[in-house]
Amino acid sequence: MSNDIFVLVEHHGGAVSESTSELFGMARGLAESSGGAVVGCLLGSGARGLAAGLAADTVLSVEAPQLGDFVPEAYAATLAALVTDRDPRVLLIANTTVGMDVAGAVSGRTGRPLIAYCSAISFEGGTLVATSQVYGGKLNAEVETGDGAIVSVVGGSAAAATGGSPSVEDVAPPDLSGLHTTFVARVEAESSDVDITGEDILVSVGRGIGGEENIELAQDLAEALGATVSGSRPVTDAGWLPKSRQVGKSGRKVKPKLYLACGISGAPEHLEGMSDAELIIAINTDEKAPIFDVAHYGTTVDLFDLLPALTDQVKAVSA
Amino acid sequence: MKIVVPLKQTVDLVEELELNDDGTDVEREYLTFKLNEWDEQALEEALLIKDAGGAEVTVVALDETDADQSLYGALAKGVDRAVKLSGDFEAGVSSHARAAILAEFIKAGGFDLVLIGVQTPEDLDGQTGVILAGMLGLPHVSVAVAVEADGDGVRVTQEMGAGVTHQLIVSGPAVVGVQAAREAPRYVPISRIRSAMQAGGIEHQPAAEPAASTGLTVRRMFAPQSSSHAEMLSGDADAVAGRIIEIMRERGALRV
């Protein structure tokens, strides 16, 4: 076992992702207490140049044509070989699509423990102690484990670190012939819809709105406010709002002047997309809903009563 | 194509979650359980593949609280087989243990495709589907929003976020973690579920003894204590609406 803290470097279209910089921020603190180095794992094809500027001591660069696109099978095999060979104290992976795909597979392949949904981490002597968000953010779990853990980290858990000048070590890939996965294409959604990231006020609805027929309650309020309607994932998955209106981890990250969350529980995946809004007001009948931990103001009044009342009053003051 | 969809009942998050006596897990005894919402999506995707070109769909669940409910629900929706794996699951089953049990079942079953919910709200030690893929050395794609048959494999749309998706083709056998089916899960009337229950039809098998441990110890669970909990506005709808307008005015968020 080495004392090193490994970080999976995620990059898309030639740029290192923001979540990776957060992992380096987290890794720096851990390396100080473990006495090891911060090591970036950079997998790709022609991606070696991205090592410059990473807040790592060393970068392990694995280059192979099969790593040119994100092929989960290829990344899992390569990363599993790397951790088996180098035996890091901890491997940090962001809880993105890439991370969700790879972290579990590497754990399954190597038998290393895995801590998911981690939001904070430290060493207590030789023990790794982590806090994880479970049950849709309603509870935190404090867990401990020995050495060699893979840790999947939720976005926004640490301050980003950039701007190092790591040494780069080239590492040969494992045998990647015989993959069963072919990367076909990267597709960017085309949309003629409004861009919710540019809106000042969002009236955002969640599953609490109950059905497509009730969306107009939010629409009426939005109209009165000069605002736009957005929503949580279940609402766009169900087709009650277009996909382009989804706020969150796999939707858009928004930072409006006002975010009015109506019937949204505040799962971590949703909070990732809106917790930086300047003013958050949450309407949710469950007083324990996690949305109230990020909202500035909240109320447990039923949205079916409150939205029409609010619409009426906004209309009245603007008349 | 032989498809297997593992199903898991998870706690209903709308409920108040009480902790057990030593504060290390939720107290399961009085909670209501429902099929993990992402398993429901995985099941729908399997049925869409079957509708489109034919497939044999098996659902499998561990014998945990209300497993029958999920299995009969799936039979009512038209799956071909429903299997319940018996064992001692009273103390809860980690993702790693679940993956190890499912791995044995899947190896024996000769399936071409595992469709499984992308996650559950209690995957503290990671997501079962990808762990399972790792244990079996199978290719995997997680966070899938479309899975369609393609020759001897599947074409998967993987959601990367911010409107970007990747298209991948995977030749079987493979494990796909489903985030959303191409269509909203089909509705099945309660009468059809009742007939499925009357017809029986759940196969019983003993679960493999899980060899996997998580390597994690839960010290405690606790409700997050936010230092910045929302200031709660009380009163009836009109009173609260009035306060919200005042706040918006103060913050310059009211344009009108």
Ligand SMILES: Cc1cc2nc3c(=O)[nH]c(=O)nc-3n(C[C@H](O)[C@H](O)[C@H](O)COP(=O)(O)OP(=O)(O)OC[C@H]3O[C@@H](n4cnc5c(N)ncnc54)[C@H](O)[C@@H]3O)c2cc1C
């Ligand atoms: C890989 C991945 C990516 C994801 N990406 C996203 C994402 O981008 N965006 C996103 O939002 N989610 C995302 N999710 C889903 C996320 O985990 C949650 O499932 C989702 O955010 C829950 O949406 P919700 O709050 O609308 O629904 P629920 O969690 O069901 O909450 C509904 C809320 O409405 C309240 N309510 C009910 N009735 C009323 C009423 N009459 N008045 C007031 N309140 C009421 C309830 O108390 C409850 O809190 C993702 C999940 C995964 C696995």
Ligand SMILES: Nc1ncnc2c1ncn2[C@@H]1O[C@H](COP(=O)(O)O)[C@@H](O)[C@H]1O
């Ligand atoms: N987890 C990852 N690690 C390293 N590179 C990745 C990862 N995910 C995606 N990539 C890179 O992202 C690029 C393709 O993604 P995209 O630009 O989103 O199509 C390629 O350069 C890949 O090498």
